[in-house]
Amino acid sequence: MTFSPALEERFAKLLTSYPAGRTRSAVVPMLLYAQDELGWVSRELIEEVARRTGVTAVQVDEVIGYYSMLRRHPIGKHLVQVCTNICCMVVGGQDLFEHASKTLGVGHKGTTTDGLFTLEEVECMGACSWAPAIQVGYDFHHQVTPERFDRLIEGLRNAEAETRKV
């Protein structure tokens, strides 16, 4: 399995970042970086990471089962995560999630038919001071109201339409 040159370079660096004989430490970062590039963790990727880090595939499987941020299935282009934990909830997090669900037309872990968005209800993302918070990909959005949420989605949809036109 081959990756982009940038990712290959990252992998090469990772394998030398740990004490000798501890290449298994690279399993989690490798999976995360590869997931960013591929969108999900495929069987092929599991075998590849196992091979490169010198562990068995089942040990990589264990890691994926443990960390919820590693996904075994492809998702939409943008992962929209809405926090409904206590701090966000008391200032409308739950309503925001329901609103998001309505706007996108999908429920928890659902992907829109155009393949653009996947919605997820998540636990605390450490942005309690700016609740309610959501995360789109790696970007945080603070004090999100239903209106701001819609504008954000609209913006992403338009941006996508632009790129398709080109």
Added chain:
Amino acid sequence: MADLVTFTIDGRQVQAAPRTLLITAAKQAGIEIPAFCYYDGFSLQAACRMCLVEIEKTPKLQVACTTPVTEGMVVRTDSPQVAAARKGMLELLLTNHPLDCPVCDKGGECELQDMVFRYGAGESRFVETKQHVDERQWSPVVFYDKPRCILCYRCVRVCDEGLGVGALGVGDRGSASEIIPNRGDHLECDECGACIDICPVGALTSGTYRYQTRPWEMDHVGTICTFCSNGCKTTLGVRNGEITRANNRDKSGVNGEFLCVKGRYGFDFNHHPERLTAPLVRVNGKLAPASWAQALATVGKKFAEVKQRGGKFGVIGSNHTTNEENYYLQNFARQALGTSNIDHRRTGDVATLIDALHGHAGALATTADLYTTPAALIIGSDLSQQHPFLAWQLRANFRHHQAKVFAITSGPIREDRYAAKTMRAAEGEELTAVESFREHLAQQKSLVILFGDSIKGDAVRKLVAFGDSLGIPVSYVPLVDYSNSRGASDMGVLPDLLPGYHGVREAGLEPGLAYDAILSATDLDALYVVQENPFAKTPLASTGAFVVVQDLFLTETAERADVVLPAASAYEKAGTVTNVCGEVQKLKAGAKTMGAKTDLEIMGLISKEMGVSIGIWKHDTVFAEVRKSVPGYNVALPVVETGGAAPTFPVNGRVPLEDRPDLISSDRNTLFLSGTLGRYSKMLTSVLEYPGKLYGQPVETELEMKEAQNT
């Protein structure tokens, strides 16, 4: 040795070595601390929390399985607080555990069941519905029932650390956690079943045993596995004369609890529908069932007639029959038949090694030595495939004592992963390659060399010379294939050697025909084959010879026979066998097959029919004779009688053998093959891995080879 640590446990002052874990120290003091996840010999897990104990000056209960004893420590394992904690732990373990003990295979020998009985946690405060997940089949051998699993990780550790396979893991987390197999929905592994055996509950169950019987309904018969040469003790669970399972939970025998797929599941050949249950005699060109009296009379008459007219006999012995039978067979050949044309299929060069080792004391390693030796060198064997128990010993030795393992093989082997040094060398070139290890080997305190069939004849002498030149104590294991290959050699089932490696000339005899010459001779009058299948590979050149075959099945050889006598298997008789390391162990009859007789009895009856007496055909009488007359076999009777393994020390002198390296060839069995016998085990042939791979290469089965010949 460092000073002992003194500590107090349940009001008693006891001592233990420093750094001993509390759970072990307590055990030494005769106090049991219950645990599910802790398992002697494997890495620590501290997952089940059953071993909580009270330690003075420590505010909370501590786990005894990871706490080392310290000077002045005051421990209580019997306080009400500890009992309450254990009861609480059990209640949690039972959250989703179904109460299906009455149908569970483990019921009656379940560690969880025992604990619940002891701490009375049978009632639960949980009112929620138990999570249910359907049982899954991972291989013909392994089934997994998730709700029963208590996630002790024993199976994961035994597979990874013990077997070096690592086919199991733990997937998901929290209450969804479960054991996962390495291929998503199924297993691809050694199929050894160690995970099932080590499971403290009934979460992992065995394909052959499940729902067959209950533990208390069986007789538990400890005998020696009849497949490979490692001589593992396998405890047969026998009900109504039929073997329903094999394991070694009592850790008796040289192998402790280790068994491979053959030892644990291969026993089903014993009640294969094609087992011969009546003698067959050729009438008008066709084999037809006959009575024992008829068949024996036919054989006796013919043998006596051939002997009287000075005809030519050939005798082929077995790699599976007992020492007594082998001893008796060579007596039968040399005395009753008056022939020296006796041989067996040689799978390793034991005789040359013993000759080469003249003047060396203690140069034969035992299976226990493999666990303690500081260094080992493997030459020309895919040890994990061909000698799984020896590989297990070395792996445990590396794990516990950091043993240095070296290997020279023609392809990749499992030992590569932890070996100090490994090297690829084509067969026959190993001895050149070994020179490059010289420096490293000479630095070791002592060394055990295990060598396969590529080292034979002169190469064995060169290897011993190499060992001598290292300047350190070196001992050897000549790897042979089958359960009593070593015994066949020791008992003189050879054309040029008598029992105990005495030359036949000492007895005023001339060496007879060897294995290949017996088969290729065109003037043989009678051939007597005991539990061996030579015609699978080589047809008999003497087309007119009268052939008598004793076997379990109608093999290619038996099909050609004039008289076929149904023989009892190793699981149906008493006697002793000698394993690859020369350790003598006792068989114990477990099962019965109606109509079959032991080879010893058949030989005795044939000689009686012939009107010659070669002694009583009772195994203990013959064994007494073996102990008296075979050098090295004067083993301690109490050891053998109580199911132990007695090491044998062969003659320490020259062996007047005829060098025939061309006759020595291993069958290259993998974990899932065992010559002809393995073909009759449904379990072995049904696993996905059958026939398996040696050195990473697929292996041809005996059957495939034959088919290829026919086309």
